[in-house]
Amino acid sequence: MAIRINPSILSADFVNMERDLGAIATADLAHVDVMDNHFVPNLTFGPQMVGRIQDVSPIPLDVHLMIENPEHWAPGYAELGAYSVTFHAESTDNPVAVARRLREIGARAGLAVKPGTDIEPYLELMPEFDQILVMTVEPGFGGQSFIPDVMPKLELLDAARKKSGLDVWLQVDGGITLDTIVIAAEAGADTFVAGSSVYNSGNPEKAIAGLRAAAHSAHKH
Ligand SMILES: O=C(CO)[C@H](O)[C@H](O)COP(=O)(O)O
Numbered sequence: 102m103a104i105r106i107n108p109s110i111l112s113a114d115f116v117n118m119e120r121d122l123g124a125i126a127t128a129d130l131a132h133v134d135v136m137d138n139h140f141v142p143n144l145t146f147g148p149q150m151v152g153r154i155q156d157v158s159p160i161p162l163d164v165h166l167m168i169e170n171p172e173h174w175a176p177g178y179a180e181l182g183a184y185s186v187t188f189h190a191e192s193t194d195n196p197v198a199v200a201r202r203l204r205e206i207g208a209r210a211g212l213a214v215k216p217g218t219d220i221e222p223y224l225e226l227m228p229e230f231d232q233i234l235v236m237t238v239e240p241g242f243g244g245q246s247f248i249p250d251v252m253p254k255l256e257l258l259d260a261a262r263k264k265s266g267l268d269v270w271l272q273v274d275g276g277i278t279l280d281t282i283v284i285a286a287e288a289g290a291d292t293f294v295a296g297s298s299v300y301n302s303g304n305p306e307k308a309i310a311g312l313r314a315a316a317h318s319a320h321k322h
Pocket residue numbers: 109111112132134165167238239240241242243244245274275276277294295296297298
């Protein structure tokens with residue numbers, strides 16, 4: 102089974118972004134957290150900065166929108182060339198319309214759910230999405246602890262994915278370390294976002310290789 106390691110540049114040095122993107126060139130995708138200080142109580146960057154990140158990144162971008170009104174904003178990230186654009190189920194009444202627009206532009210469409218949001222109502226929407234993100238922390242900040250209580254959501258998604266035969270990526274984001282990646286992989290995740298455990302390690306390349314090996318070993322069980 103394919104494994105993807107997506108380091109989160111939320112833990113990069115924002116004034117040395119090009120250098121810190123270069124440090125994760127061995128990863129699969131660069132995870133870019135867009136926060137608007139309304140959907141979450143934090144603020145990062147918008148389309149102008151993400152466009153420059155896209156220009157200089159050695160690997161494609163996995164954009165995670167923690168914003169209100171994705172109907173308005175999400176297509177712009179697909180247009181600037183992001184490989185995938187994920188928005189939150191809690192931020193829109195019409196996730197299918199947003200996903201269809203993203204796919205029309207040529208990006209992979211992702212749906213994210215906060216730790217407190219049930220996944221059942223969204224299972225039937227699986228064919229509309231290329232990836233589903235189960236948040237393993239409350240969105241808004243890096244460096245928080247992994248919430249194991251959300252693992253049953255991944256198990257439900259993995260079962261639904263197998264039943265449908267769809268190739269939907271199951272992503273986790275928040276508190277991913279060498280230990281927690283194993284728990285998430287065993288529950289069915291295949292795409293792993295890690296910010297602080299990659300960038301604060303002192304050796305991003307080694308941290309990425311370690312996470313990859315740990316996820317692979319869990320999937321062999
Ligand atoms: O979406 C996010 C926070 O809302 C980040 O992607 C996530 O927190 C990564 O950071 P860490 O690995 O340090 O938890």
